[in-house]
Amino acid sequence: MTKLTAVYLTKTLHVLAALTRTDPPQGDEPVSALIGTGLPVRFIGQLPVNVTFHATDLSAVTVDDQPDVLVNRQNYQVAPDPKTQALQVTAVGPTNLVTPAIVSASSATIQVALPTPVPAIVVLQQLTPVSPPPFIKSLLTIPFVPTPVLGASAFAPGDVWNMYVLVLGLPPVSQKFTV
């Protein structure tokens, strides 16, 4: 029977990659067997990105096949089954709850409309005038209050940045900003 293996961010449980196999190995499988030292990710939300998540930040789980996960993997997360506690792949929660922002002379922030703090990973990639390797920040959100991601010193007027936000339980969000 075909099985689906999902590679996900350990902190936010977002599925970043997946594969199906007719004959998966029995027992635990290290994620490094599927990605090597890191997983290159080229798209988050609606925008392209060029970031590699290290194997230590990722995990893998094998479940029964769900064909849509391969095609629309960003709409899925890993979550424990409420009854058995076995990990399963489920759809992420509602959209429009995450608001990223870059304010000139201020900072980059995210605001999450959830009543409790949740883990988040934010990727900030500068596009112009230069395009250095992206920042990857792991943080805990503050309910309904902008959570600082990066200080103002990183931003100069006219710079163009892409901001990608992965909040536990919510769909990935990406947005382009001209400072």
Add this chain to the structure above:
Amino acid sequence: MAPERPAFFEGQILAAADLTSAVDYGRAQVARHERYLHSWGIAEGLGLSKTSKTDLTSGKKYVEVALAKGVAVDGTGREIVVAEPYTLSTTEFASANPTALTNTDYPILLHGLDTNPPAAPLTTGACGAANQPTRTQEGFGVTYGSPGAEIGLDEQKVPDESAGPSPDVTQHWEILVGHVRWDPSIGQFTDATVTGRRYAGVMADTVAARSGTLTLQSQPIATLGQPVLVVGGDPPLLRFGLYKGGTDIDARLTVTAQGDVTATGVIKGALTEGEIRVQSGSITDGLIIPLPQGITQDKVDQGKVIVHLFLAPHTPQTSPATWYVPVDCSVDSGRQLTCQVIVGTSSSFPGVPQPQPGVADYLIVATVPSGANP
């Protein structure tokens, strides 16, 4: 020294030594047979039985341990017979292990021991030294070893080829029959087990059956459901299976004289020349194409396995107004997939959307080439 066989002639005056040599010759011959055609150990019985008791003073539970009757052959070829159950002595145990601890396994060791029963009273007409024994009783002794005393029993000294059994009466050959546990507060045994025992075996370069069928079974008496290996029969077969009763087995693996192999289960493990293993499925951009089960990267790197990989962009179900164009579908030397696609809609025309990571269908075949010695 070569073995000496006693010889007699008419009119010879027989001394005690002449008669003893006749006995010793046969005894040594049997010992050599036991030593070189068999391996030493327990041949029958010699279990440790427990009888639950209660210490009347303290109210604590303990067990009385008895060595069951049975037979063993030691490494000198000496036969050791325990003719009646023998109750282990708490006094001798305490003497041998004065600081014995609770919850610790103490080995019980058995060895052969010759004793002379009391001589018969001198009868009328008898001559020679009075009260000389006329029999030797081949008895046994029990050693209450300290923890770990059973380690190294395989290293005991084997007699010279020509020697009979136990030539050195001061050096017993010990055989482990089990372990006991001790409660020093009441001076009694609390448990006994027969783990770690060594059983007598056979040393043979050829084992032949006279019936035309040779059977190996895992217990002295064939038991339903226990594994059995049968060689021979008509037509000749090698069969491994589970005992079904009578002479029948439920064969799980059969090899015919022509070399045809039939297995009812799954054959796993080592690769064989010409073997092919396959894995297939779909995979997203950035992942490493997995190798088939049982194939490791080391084997691929060493050239013991050749990998063939077929990739095709996976086209998902799209609506009529959506178009889907693969841009790249390839792997690097580490089999890491790059799969880029452009997904467009009528609304995106005439602009070209950004490539997105896509999905590829893969078929990976690992073959073991001839002479690869996997």
